[in-house]
Amino acid sequence: MTKADIIRDIAEKTGVEKLAVQASVEAFMKSIKSAMENGQNVYLRGFGSFIVKRRAEKTGRNISKNTTIIIPAHCIPAFKPAKTFTEIIKKNGKAKEKKVKK
Numbered sequence: 001m002t003k004a005d006i007i008r009d010i011a012e013k014t015g016v017e018k019l020a021v022q023a024s025v026e027a028f029m030k031s032i033k034s035a036m037e038n039g040q041n042v043y044l045r046g047f048g049s050f051i052v053k054r055r056a057e058k059t060g061r062n063i064s065k066n067t068t069i070i071i072p073a074h075c076i077p078a079f080k081p082a083k084t085f086t087e088i089i090k091k092n093g094k095a096k097e098k099k100v101k102k
Contacts, residue, residue: 003025006025007021007022007025010025011054031051031057035050036052036077039052040052041089045087046082046083046084046085047059047081047082048077048079048081048085049077049080049082050073050076050077050078050079051077051079051080052076052077052078053075053076053077053078054073054074054075055073055075055076056073057070057071057072057073058070058071059071064089
């Protein structure tokens with residue numbers, strides 16, 4: 001499902017014009033991004049949490065040059081689904097099966 005699909009779905013279910021729905025969806029995403037850029041987590045009860053995870057500094061390897069590199073500490077965005085959401089997906093969800101080449 002793409003952002004356009006979400007906008008179309010919301011517009012159909014609510015009867016609101018697509019342009020208004022698009023503006024709302026864009027504002028929602030911008031608000032989440034802005035909060036996370038400022039180090040804040042976003043909690044949506046019953047859906048999940050958009051969290052900022054801190055990765056510690058670590059040593060890595062550049063295998064093509066056979067050298068050691070230092071990967072600095074950094075933050076990454078992550079999503080943690082709510083327990084109720086996870087349970088619904090486990091019970092009713094259907095995942096696409098990947099085709100395995102033989």
